[in-house]
Amino acid sequence: MQSSGVSYVARTAESANLVYLDNSSTTRPDPQVIRAVNTVLEHDFGNPSSLHRLGAKAERLLDESRERVAGMINAEPSEIYFTSGGTEANNWAIAGTAASFGKERHMVSTTVEHPSVISLLDHLHEEGWEITLVGVDGEGRVDPQDIMDAVTEETALVSVMFVQNEIGTIQDCREIGRRLLGLGPRRPRFHVDAVQGFARLPIDVKDWGVDLLSMSAHKIHGIKGAGALYIRKGVRLKPLVFGGGQESGLRSGTENMPGIVGFGEACRVWSEDREEVMSRLASFRKRLITGIKSAFPDAVLHGPLEEGVAPHICHFSFPGFKGESILHALEARNVFVSTGSACSSHKAKPSPVVMALGRSEAEALSSIRFSMSRNTTEEDIDRAIEAVAESLKELSAWRKK
Ligand SMILES: Cc1ncc(COP(=O)(O)O)c(C=O)c1O
Numbered sequence: 001m002q003s004s005g006v007s008y009v010a011r012t013a014e015s016a017n018l019v020y021l022d023n024s025s026t027t028r029p030d031p032q033v034i035r036a037v038n039t040v041l042e043h044d045f046g047n048p049s050s051l052h053r054l055g056a057k058a059e060r061l062l063d064e065s066r067e068r069v070a071g072m073i074n075a076e077p078s079e080i081y082f083t084s085g086g087t088e089a090n091n092w093a094i095a096g097t098a099a100s101f102g103k104e105r106h107m108v109s110t111t112v113e114h115p116s117v118i119s120l121l122d123h124l125h126e127e128g129w130e131i132t133l134v135g136v137d138g139e140g141r142v143d144p145q146d147i148m149d150a151v152t153e154e155t156a157l158v159s160v161m162f163v164q165n166e167i168g169t170i171q172d173c174r175e176i177g178r179r180l181l182g183l184g185p186r187r188p189r190f191h192v193d194a195v196q197g198f199a200r201l202p203i204d205v206k207d208w209g210v211d212l213l214s215m216s217a218h219k220i221h222g223i224k225g226a227g228a229l230y231i232r233k234g235v236r237l238k239p240l241v242f243g244g245g246q247e248s249g250l251r252s253g254t255e256n257m258p259g260i261v262g263f264g265e266a267c268r269v270w271s272e273d274r275e276e277v278m279s280r281l282a283s284f285r286k287r288l289i290t291g292i293k294s295a296f297p298d299a300v301l302h303g304p305l306e307e308g309v310a311p312h313i314c315h316f317s318f319p320g321f322k323g324e325s326i327l328h329a330l331e332a333r334n335v336f337v338s339t340g341s342a343c344s345s346h347k348a349k350p351s352p353v354v355m356a357l358g359r360s361e362a363e364a365l366s367s368i369r370f371s372m373s374r375n376t377t378e379e380d381i382d383r384a385i386e387a388v389a390e391s392l393k394e395l396s397a398w399r400k401k
Contacts, residue, residue: 015028017334018334018336019334019335019336019380019383019384019387020336020373020375020380021335021336021337021370021371021372021376021380021384022336022337022338022369022371023219023312023371023372023373023376024165024166024196024219024312024313024338024369024371025338025371026218026219026224027218027219027220027221027222027373027375028221028373028375029218029221029222029223029262029266030221030222030265030266030269030374032265032268032269033221033222033223033262033265033266033269034262035265036261036262036264036265037223037258037259037261037262037265039261040061040257040258040261041258044057044058044061044257044261045058045257046058047254048061048062048246048255048257049244049246049254058255058257061257061260061261061264062082062255062257062260062261063077064264065082065260065261065263065264065265065267066078066080066082066264067264068263068264068265068267068268068271069215069228069263069264069267070230071267071271072198072199072203072267072270072271073194073198073203073204073205073213073215073230074203074204074205074206074207075205075206075230075232076233078233078248079205079230079231079232079233080228080229080230081228081229081230081231081247081248081250081251082226082227082228082247082251082255082256082260082263083226083227083228083229083251084225084226084227084256085216085217085218085224085225085226085227086114086116086193086195086214086215086216086219086227087116088227088229088240089193089195089214089215089216089227089228089229090114090116090117090120090159090191090193090214091116091120091240092229092237092239092240092251093157093159093191093212093214093229093237094107094117094120094121094124094157094159094191095120095124095240096237096238096239096240097156097157097189097191097212097237098124098127098129098156098157099238099240100236100237100238101156104127104128104129104130105129105130105154105155105156106129106130106131106132106152106154106155106156107121107124107129107130107131107132107155107156107157107158107159108131108132108134108147108150108151108155108157108158108159108188109121109131109132109133109134109158109159109160110133110134110135110136110142110147110160110161110171111133111134111135111136111352111356112136112140112142112161112164112166112167112169112353112356113133113159113160113161113193114161114165114193114195116193117159117161117193118133121133121159130154132150134146134147134150135356136169136356136357137357138357138358139167139169139302139303139304139308139357140164140167140169140302140303140304140353140356140357141169141171141172141304141308142160142171144172144175144176144179147160147176147179148176148179148180151180151183151188153186155188156188156189157188157189157190157191158176158180158188158189158190158191159191159192159193160173160176160190160191160192160193161192161193161194161195161196162192162193162194162196162197162198162201162203163194163196163197163200163201163310163313164196164303164313164353165195165196165313166302166313166315166351166353166354166369167302167303167309167313167315167353167354167357167369168196168303168304168309168310168311168312168313168314168315169303169304169308169309169310170197170201170308170309170310173192173208173210174204174207174208174209176190177190177192177208177209177210178208178209180209181209189211189212189235190209190210190211190212191210191211191212191213191214192208192210192212192213192214193214194213194214194215195214195215195216195219195227196219196310196313197310198215198216198219198220199220199266199267199270199271199274200220200270200274200277200278200310200311200312201278201310205230205232210230210232211231211232211235212229212230212231212232212235212237213229213230214227214228214229215227215228215229215230217259217262217263217266220266220267220270221266221269221270221373221374221375222259222262222263222265222266223258223259223262223263224259225256225259226256226259226260226262226263227263228263231250237250239251239252241253269374270374277374278311278312279311281311281312281372281376282306282311284311284372284376284378284381285309285311285312285314285372286306287378287381287382287385288314288370288381288384288385289301289305289314291381291382291384291385291388292316292385292388295385295388295389295392296318296388296389296392298318298319298320299316299317299318300316300317300319300359300363301314301315301316302315302316302317302354302357302359302367303315311372312371312372312373312376313369313370313371313372314369314370314371314372315354315367315368315369315370316367316368316370317354317359317363317364317366317367317368318366318367318368318392319362319363319366320366321366321392321395322365322366323339323365323366323367323368324339325395326366326368326388326391326392326395327339327368329387329390329391329392329394329395330368330384330387330388330391332391333383333387333390333391334387335383335384335387335388337368337369337370337371337384338368338369338371339351339367339368339369350364350365351364351365351367352364354367370384
């Protein structure tokens with residue numbers, strides 16, 4: 001027991017010195033989330049389906065978390081269905097819609113979606129569905145009119161992400177949703193992958209005309225393996241997981257109570273000071289851009305400069321350098337970043353998102369994403385800028401050898 005205590009202390013000391021700027025991959029669980037999760041693990045460990053009082057307590061915690069998640073997006077608690085995360089929520093929204101239609105039809109999405117959307121659409125295409133991926137402008141923005149132009153009478157679903165996970169571009173989901181509503185009762189369903197914007201930016205599913213919306217806990221200081229799909233009342237979505245009938249019979253399996261309670265707690269934490277945190281991050285983003293540009297004037301920012309971008313994501317290409325080499329040089333200085341989306345960061349492939357902006361393969365291979373969280377400090381930003389300057393100098397010296 002002694003040795004595990006020592007290694008815990010060592011890890012804590014190390015993490016205190018880290019500049020963690022890979023928060024779009026995952027965030028560090030909030031201390032209040034950890035407390036809530038621990039209480040479930042140690043004390044409130046009942047199964048919400050059990051009839052005794054431990055079950056009743058678990059059911060109350062489940063209801064409370066559902067209310068907290070619903071409150072973040074102006075939904076009814078009964079419209080929130082817990083899942084294992086954003087990937088499952090996206091898969092359920094899209095594959096569940098495909099199953100509900102029973103015959104192959106058409107779906108519309110964009111070229112900059114997360115792999116949990118794009119790879120499923122590829123699969124549906126192989127199964128006979130027609131898929132239209134609408135392109136984006138040089139800053140990653142999709143034109144709502146291009147979406148509308150792609151919609152036909154055969155379109156079953158339009159799926160557009162809210163905040164792009166690599167470059168932070170915000171899509172005008174409200175405008176798209178409202179235009180789709182204008183098509184009347186036979187309109188396609190509207191799905192939004194809101195994993196990167198949820199909790200950090202305001203979302204109103206009613207005002208936006210959204211039918212399905214995906215969320216994930218570990219991107220907002222919850223723990224991994226929990227998320228949710230909002231399903232608007234009246235939308236009939238086929239389940240993908242069958243069994244004991246949990247989640248109103250639509251998503252079976254004993255609920256991941258630690259993950260769900262942590263998710264609810266993370267929502268509560270964000271709802272207290274979201275605007276203050278996000279305006280702080282917007283000023284950090286400016287500071288980072290100015291600092292990186294003065295350290296390396298050839299750095300190319302991807303995505304919008306200020307308007308229409310999520311304050312917590314900032315993505316640059318460093319022409320002439322490999323993204324992976326920069327990442328490891330930064331890591332040696334205790335600064336942690338990403339070369340692209342979490343799911344593709346183990347492959348040295350050019351980022352398809354940067355390519356979709358019309359950039360070259362070399363630029364796409366030289367890109368680094370800095371992503372912040374509610375824990376990020378001004379000192380983190382200054383240390384990151386300094387580390388970028390030192391790393392590029394070091395890599396240039398290596399190249400000349
Ligand atoms: C935009 C987006 N959608 C979906 C996901 C998948 O979420 P999860 O990791 O909870 O499966 C991610 C995770 O990186 C994401 O960034």
